[in-house]
Amino acid sequence: MNKSAPENIDRRQFLRRTGLAVGAGAVLPHLGAPWASTSLAMTPSSSTSRITPDDLFTAGKFKEADQGYAHLLRRAPGNAHAAAQRGRIALLSNKFEDAEKFLTRAIHLAPDDNFSKRQLAECFVRQDRVARAVPLLRGTGDLSDAAFAAQYASVTGTPYETQGAQKTRVPFVCVDPLPCVEAAVNGAKPKRFLIDTGATLALSTETAEQAGLRAVSTSTSNPAGQTLTTYHGVMESFRLGDIVLHNVPVVWYDLRMPDLPDGSRPSGVIGTTLLYHFLATMDYANQALVLRRKTGTQLREFLVEARRAGVDRLPLWLAGDHIPCTLGSLNDYGPRVVSLDTGGMSMGVMTTEENAKRAGIEIDYDHPTTGGGITFYPITPARIGLGKTVGRNIPGVAGGWPWIKLFGFETIANFTHEFFKPHAITFDYAGMNFYIASR
CATH class of the missing domain: 2.40.70.10 (Acid Proteases)
Structure with a gap:
């Protein structure tokens, strides 16, 4: 999907899902700076030239920021903001145990911290422990969060339960306008899906209706001043090559998608929320999506291939x-x-x-x-x-x-x-x- 169009940003509700920062501007962090305060000011004080952990986080210096927040917590164990930020940084790197520990602590210290509730819910969702996310999302008072809570509560069985091969190669139907592969919803005939790491897993309304999907909740957003209704449900199965996923949370709506080279319309988008369940390769040059299960054996095999190809890590x-x-x-x-x-x-x-x-x-x-x-x-x-x-x-x-x-x-x-x-x-x-x- 064309990310040059800002309406896509609104549709995915980035601002709600990732939180709002207060302040902007480049900073020049250095490791020797003393930790000034817990405030959210993004610009270092001209009188003290001290850099806060928030400055470091804003600049993308996550390791150094985490060290700063740890220092603050040693001095003040009840610092809810520092705990929340340590959890947030841990979640960026999928360090789930640390993320859960610090976000839980932050919510205990600041029960009205809805952003940390969403972060903790996301920590559970990424691990396919969606039932743990339900009460957190219900507790924010946000209607969109409630829609996701209802969706996750409706999942029966193991989310994203994987059957089939340890590795599969799915040829691209085309590379432009975006990579496209064939996949099958609920055992039906394969349809064409775009691959887009800036998206979640989503279907067109037509595809969802043809597959007999039932909406368990809805949410609304306002891209480009229009009202868009998103339907939330669960697919029984989704097949990609020789791998089949079961109990898959999915959304559908009237997607704005480009025509494929043959003039047909894609049936949906395969995004990061599916791809992060695998060691996933988008091989543009050889025109294929390669999905490997996240096992030690598959990783070792990939690394052997990677060394031969001279990959950069x-x-x-x-x-x-x-x-x-x-x-x-x-x-x-x-x-x-x-x-x-x-x-x-x-x-x-x-x-x-x-x-x-x-x-x-x-x-x-x-x-x-x-x-x-x-x-x-x-x-x-x-x-x-x-x-x-x-x-x-x-x-x-x-x-x-x-x-x-x-x-x-x-x-x-x-x-x-x-x-x-x-x-x-x-x-x-x-x-x-x-x-x-x-x-």
């Missing part, structure tokens, strides 16, 4: 409920945190005007476009990179993207479709590593 974080992040650079600006939403059609990078200027990227102000009330402009950076993998003169856009509001921390760019097309990318959500290889 980078850190992986999971922001919100489904946005992967790693470290990347724009020209000589970076490495800093970037997101990996692969669904930006006909572009390879998205950034803000401010970050483009910091990186020395020329912005084409003569050819603006607008969407959802946001204006953006073409850019063609000389080079953008993830580790040793560099893309040169990759088309992209610069605009008023609300990065800090989406994630609660700064990112310098989103790397997307055109950048990845010569490569194979693999997401390891157990070890929290991102791999990229040229083919």
Whole structure:
């Protein structure tokens, strides 16, 4: 799906699911700085030049921020904000035990902290312990949270119960406008689904109706000033190649999706909430989705292949409920945190005007476009990179993207479709590593 359109951001309710940061602006953190306070001020005091753990978190310095919050908790064990932030940082790296411990502590200290309730619910959802998420989501008072609570409460059996092969290779039907594969809902004839790491698992309304899915709850959002109703339910089965998943939570609505090369419409989107159940490879160059079960044997086999291919390994974080992040650079600006939403059609990078200027990227102000009330402009950076993998003169856009509001921390760019097309990318959500290889 085209992430250049801000209405997609609203539709996925990023602002509600990831929380709002207060403040913005780049900071220059350093490890020797004393921890100033627990306030949410994002700019260091000019009189003291002290850097707070919040400054470090906002700058994407998660390890250093966590050290700062730990220091605050040693001094003041009742500091609810520091506990919540330690839980939030742990969840970014899927450190579930630590996330549960600190988020539970934060909620005990601040019972009205609905954001931490959502974070703790997300901690359970990522582990397929969805029943534990239900009371937390019901307790926020938010109607959308209540819809997800009802959905998770309706799951019978083990969520995402996996049967079939240990590994499967599903050929791409096409690479453009986005990668597309065939998958089957509830044992029906296979249909075509886009793959998009910036999405959750979602169906079109038509596909859901044909599969006989029953909505157990609904939620509403207002993308681009329109009212969109989302239906929540559970699929009995979802087949991808030689692997079948059972008891799969899914949503459906009137998706805005591009036509495939043959003129047909995709039946839905396979997003990160499905992919993170596997060691998942999007092999653009060889045009296939490869899913491996998250076992030691499958990881070892992949690493042997990876070493032969000369892959680059980078850190992986999971922001919100489904946005992967790693470290990347724009020209000589970076490495800093970037997101990996692969669904930006006909572009390879998205950034803000401010970050483009910091990186020395020329912005084409003569050819603006607008969407959802946001204006953006073409850019063609000389080079953008993830580790040793560099893309040169990759088309992209610069605009008023609300990065800090989406994630609660700064990112310098989103790397997307055109950048990845010569490569194979693999997401390891157990070890929290991102791999990229040229083919």
